[in-house]
Structure formats: structure tokens, C-alpha cells
Amino acid sequence: MEIGDKIRELRMKKGFSQEELAVRSNFSKSYIQKFEEGKREVKSSQLVQISNALGISISEILDGTNYNSDEFTLRNIEFREGFKIVFNQEFFEKKILGELHRKYNSYCRLEKLVGASIIFQNPLKNFDIISNKKQIEEATKILRKKWKFDITPIYDIVSFLEDLGVKIFEVEEDESFAGFSCWERYTPIIVINVKNIDIPRRRFTVLHELAHLLLKFDDNILKEDLERFCDHFAGAMLLPYDVLMEYIGEERSITLEELKRIKSKYGISVFAILVRIVSLEIINWEKYYEWKNLYDTWKNKDISYNSNEKVSRFNYLLAKGLREELFSDSVASQLSGIPISVLRRNSFSKEFDLR
Incomplete structure (x- = not known):
């Protein structure tokens, strides 16, 4: 169904004439007529006005439609599930994108009113096409240096990225959904699920999605390998190689207290630290599973990481x-x-x- 047909259907369900909808949405009657007949493109900001006039969410308008707009084109949408998917992904995408239309337009309008619009600059735009983990380590070193972190902890990732021009939105959805990323023209967008109350995992998700936005990957990379590369990027951003090696030392061992200290200082989970160690081939997979099983017996001694990581x-x-x-x-x-x-x-x- 085309977007104009859907608007007409919803208008008639509400019992509104074209003139009534025009008055409620602050358009002329001819605008509404052209929208419904598909003779005029419905921009995302106009969708907000129409949904408000109808007293419904934008997702209800988008549901079942083929909506395209040159003004609001979402590209490179990457969904990541934390667990087994327990929702209808097509319906979910319509719902989430519907919310994004409203929130994104409100955000952009607010920035213009306050005179605080930011044009995002990607420090890695000229970096090589990624085909291996070594390149990812190099990319994170460049990024950390450009953003003046070097080997220090990154304390409020969400606020830091917001101030660079990355638009981050929060949703409350089933925990099987972690987040996704996309572009709106030249603006990077990250959506995170705040139902996930584990802050280190949320930080990891934000940086995983940032990898999708900033890095260019070889077209021949399999989907699962691409996701692993993005995980590697997140781990490297949170815990630089040189810092990790200082803790591990020549003995190639680490204690629970050291793992807890890394977590409390760098905001990365103990599990993600172990994955980073094996991903860097510091230990083999057999040793990794040995350490992981040992960690499973430590879980009740783990510590929490205190940070906000909220959109502000x-x-x-x-x-x-x-x-x-x-x-x-x-x-x-x-x-x-x-x-x-x-x-x-x-x-x-x-x-x-x-x-």
C-alpha cells in the first residue's frame, strides 16, 4: 500500500474529511488531496503533523506501506539481537522507524531553534577497507588519538558521541533487541535499548554500532564475521591493547581482582575482556574456555560499573x-x-x- 492510500484510509476511519484533516494538521486541503493521491511527497516532518492530527503514532501510518522520502532516507540499518529474536522483525522495524521519524525531526528542529546544529566528522573516512582484525586495532588507535583519549578510559560514551553530532535515541523494547545504527543523509544515528540495564553491555553496544557507522568493510565479508569485527572494534575502543598487556604481563595470566579493576576503570565487562584476550590470540580457545568456566564460578563476586550512559x-x-x-x-x-x-x-x- 502506498503512503497516500494509508493516510486516506486512516483519515476515513477517524471520520475526518480532507478539509478537517487539513485544519488539524495545518495544511491546505489541496496538500492533503495531493498527499493521498500520491502527487506530492510526504516528508518526515509532515508525517509528524499528520500523525498528531490523526491522534496516532507514525508507525501506524507506516505499517503496511511502501514509504520512501528523499528527505529522510535511512541506510545501512543494522539490527543486533542480544538473544533469540522473539518479535516480528518487519513490524518491529516499522515501529522503531516510526518513532525515529518523530524524535529525529523534533531533535533537528530543537537544534535549529537553539542554534546548536552539529555536522558530524568521521575521523576514519579515509581509512582502508576493513578485512582483518589488525586493521581494526589500527583504526581504534587512530580514533582514540583523534578524540584525545589515547589509552585513558572513555567515561560517558553516549554524551561524548552526542556532542560530536551522533544522534542517539533510546527505546524500551524486548531485551532480545540490543540496538541498531543507520544514517540519515550525513547524520549518524544509533538506537539503544534501555531495557538493558547492564551498563558495560550498553556501552559495548553503542561502540559496536559505531563501528557499523564509521568503518568500511570488504563486501565479501560474511555477516557473522562483520559482526565479530564490530565486536572487536568495541572491545578495542573500551580497552586498548597496551593497557590490556600491562595487566596480563609476561606471565600471560590475570587475577579476578585485576579483571574487576579493569571493569571498574574502563567500563568493559569481564566476559568482554576474556573475549578480547582470545580475539587478540594472546590465549587459545582452549585456554579461553578454561578461563570462562573459572569466571562462571566467580560471578557472585563480580562488581557493578557505575555510570549513567543515558541520552542527555x-x-x-x-x-x-x-x-x-x-x-x-x-x-x-x-x-x-x-x-x-x-x-x-x-x-x-x-x-x-x-x-
Whole structure:
């Protein structure tokens, strides 16, 4: 079904005439008519207006349609499942992409109102096509140096990437879904599932998806190998080779306390550390399984990693715009989906006068 046919179907279900929908969505009647007849492209921002006018989610409009827009083209969508998939992927994609349309357009509009748009720069855009793990190690060294981390821990990956222009969105879905990444023209997008409360795993997922966005892979690489390369990238970004080797030393051994210290300092899970060690061929797979079985007996002695890793830039820009009176409470409510009464009660409306 074409998008125009779907809009007509949903409009009629609501009992609206074309004129009524036009008034509710702030379009002319001729616009609605052209949308429905497929004579005019429906842009993503216009989908937001129409869905609001119909009182439905964008995903309901997209469901079962062949929607394409030159304005909002999602490419290189990479889904990663943490466990066995327990959802209908086609329906899930429509639902998630529907949410992205709304959130992305609100985010871009807010940036323009505040004058805070960021053009993302990929430090690895001229890097070689990836075909092996050695290249990934080289790429992460370059990236860490460009971003001035060298061998130090990366403490708030989500906020750091947001400030570079990566748009990160949170969803609450079944735990079998970890996240995915895509591009909207020149803007990198990462979606993470906050149902996953394990922070090291969330950090790992963000960096895995970042690999999909920044690296160019050999076209002949199998899907499972590509995912392993992205995992290797995430491990290398979290725990640089030189740091790991300092802990392992010439003895080629490591203690539980050392593993816990690495986890608490670098925000990488003990399991991911072990995978990194075998992936670098520091130990063989037989030794890896021996260590992993030993770790399984340690699990009750493991420690948690304290970090936020929550999306925050949107709310920061919202508060800034309200404080500087760049837009009204009603616009802030429309952008955020937060009722005006709630906006006025929380920190968005509080200001510390430094004069």
C-alpha cells in the first residue's frame, strides 16, 4: 500500500474529511488531496503533523506501506539481537522507524531553534577497507588519538558521541533487541535499548554500532564475521591493547581482582575482556574456555560499573532554549512530548541567577 492510500484510509476511519484533516494538521486541503493521491511527497516532518492530527503514532501510518522520502532516507540499518529474536522483525522495524521519524525531526528542529546544529566528522573516512582484525586495532588507535583519549578510559560514551553530532535515541523494547545504527543523509544515528540495564553491555553496544557507522568493510565479508569485527572494534575502543598487556604481563595470566579493576576503570565487562584476550590470540580457545568456566564460578563476586550512559543532549538543549526564551512552553511541550505542567515542575524551568 502506498503512503497516500494509508493516510486516506486512516483519515476515513477517524471520520475526518480532507478539509478537517487539513485544519488539524495545518495544511491546505489541496496538500492533503495531493498527499493521498500520491502527487506530492510526504516528508518526515509532515508525517509528524499528520500523525498528531490523526491522534496516532507514525508507525501506524507506516505499517503496511511502501514509504520512501528523499528527505529522510535511512541506510545501512543494522539490527543486533542480544538473544533469540522473539518479535516480528518487519513490524518491529516499522515501529522503531516510526518513532525515529518523530524524535529525529523534533531533535533537528530543537537544534535549529537553539542554534546548536552539529555536522558530524568521521575521523576514519579515509581509512582502508576493513578485512582483518589488525586493521581494526589500527583504526581504534587512530580514533582514540583523534578524540584525545589515547589509552585513558572513555567515561560517558553516549554524551561524548552526542556532542560530536551522533544522534542517539533510546527505546524500551524486548531485551532480545540490543540496538541498531543507520544514517540519515550525513547524520549518524544509533538506537539503544534501555531495557538493558547492564551498563558495560550498553556501552559495548553503542561502540559496536559505531563501528557499523564509521568503518568500511570488504563486501565479501560474511555477516557473522562483520559482526565479530564490530565486536572487536568495541572491545578495542573500551580497552586498548597496551593497557590490556600491562595487566596480563609476561606471565600471560590475570587475577579476578585485576579483571574487576579493569571493569571498574574502563567500563568493559569481564566476559568482554576474556573475549578480547582470545580475539587478540594472546590465549587459545582452549585456554579461553578454561578461563570462562573459572569466571562462571566467580560471578557472585563480580562488581557493578557505575555510570549513567543515558541520552542527555536533547534535554540540555530544551532547558537552554527555555531559559533563553528562544521558544515558548507550548513549543517545548510539542518537541519533547512532555506536558507543559510537567515542564514547569521540573528542572527545565529552574534557573540559577549568577548576577
